[in-house]
Amino acid sequence: MLLLSRKAIITPVVICACILGVGLIQFPELQKLINRKQSASLETLEKEIKSENLRLKFLQKMPSFSYDNFIADLVYLNFLQYFGDDEVRDKTGYSLSPEYFEIILKYDPRFLAAYRSLSVSTSLYAAMPERAIAISEKGLKSLSPSVPEKSYYVWRYKGIDELLFLGDAKAAQKSFATAAKWASKFSDAESQMIANTSQRTAEFLSRNPNSKYAQISTWAMVLNNQADERTQKRAISEIEVLGGKVITTPEGTHQIIFPPKD
Template sequence: MLLLSREAIATPFLICACILGVGLIQFPRLQKLINSKQSASLETLEKEIKSENLRLNFLQKMPSFGYDNFIADLVYLNFLQYFGDDEVRDKTGYSLSPEYFEVILERDPRFLAAYRALSISTSLYAGMPERAIALSEKGLKSLSPSVPEKSYYVWRYKGIDELLFLGNAQAAQQSFAMAANWASNFSDAESLLIANTSQKTAEFLSRNPNSKYAQISSWSMVLNNQVDERTRKRAIRQIEALGGKVITTPEGTQKIVFPPKD
């Protein structure tokens, strides 16, 4: 009985150790890529990217033994390291971004923060809004208005991608309407604000599929998502190109001024 008890206790730890070992293997490879970026040739970097892609494919298919969230967290940390390496990304692009989220959201479709990173990295930087939208649609099948908390944001991210990067105003209208619907289930200030702004964006699009107001509102959502400096500058450029203005208030916050006509 004592032997069986020890085996029962040891087995989960062995499984966890194996998964952790696989996860830790990821870091030296990416760290090697970062450390050698000053002298590495494009050919070398592309080989590293292919190797990373193969590893992500393996992680997507390997059994999790019940540690799906753990794997998702490790891969998300790898993604942050990958995405934040500006010098290498300037050379190789961001094509691996959706591959990271294939693993992350397959393992943990309720990982809310991942959807925001998915939209920015895959739609905005990798230029693959179709992949971002498809992954969001798949993940939404596992979500509900209350699980996880603030899951209405996923509909908003999806609507932004549909409107700004695909120009699909009809699909975006439906996504913003769903965001408003889910957010309206709650009475806190943040949810009420999201419900109101999402509903207004959906109404703009219903009246005018080419609505500048709706596009400016969507870029302002990007701007307010605690994005990096490059994304912030691009959002401001797009808002100004549509006739809007971004004003910094005395309190240090940013205010969007819409053009006089839609």
């Protein structure tokens, strides 16, 4: 009985120590990286990026002790700090973005908001759409049309990456068609809107793999997807290059005018 009692006490202590260790490993070092800003040399920042990468690799391999969602949330907060530090990212780039999401979606593949951040940070900023798609495909194995709610968005993000950053119209068509199929199972206005726009994009691509309409529609998804200012500028620029126009309404929404011909 005494042995069992000791085990009952020691096990939670060990688990808590490990979880606390994650925080101690992650936050102070990441905070140092963030606080350096313009005063740090590029060499110093690169060393710290390598150190952060080693910590992320450790987190990828360490046992979770059933604290999967806690670890995913913690690493996602770390990512938001990393991604939001524009001054340092302008110097070092966004190469660690996929490393964060390998961990986040390993521990919580149903973390819907993470997929949106994965697409933007890894495909658009880090220029690694292959990694973003591979991570999404792995996560999709744990999803279904209703779990989590609005999981059809993951297929949309995947389709965006395939079309805009890989130029793979065939794969994008399948992703948008699947998004439409999953969204059509629900009767609410948002799901029906996603089902209709995804189906139209898939049809554009089936008729014309090089469809400007499909590409403009997809950049419009990026533009209207809670995008930061830099992403909005990139999306508007790409739409204009394709012959479209973007009008910002007084309410702050964006209206897209398509070119006369596809």
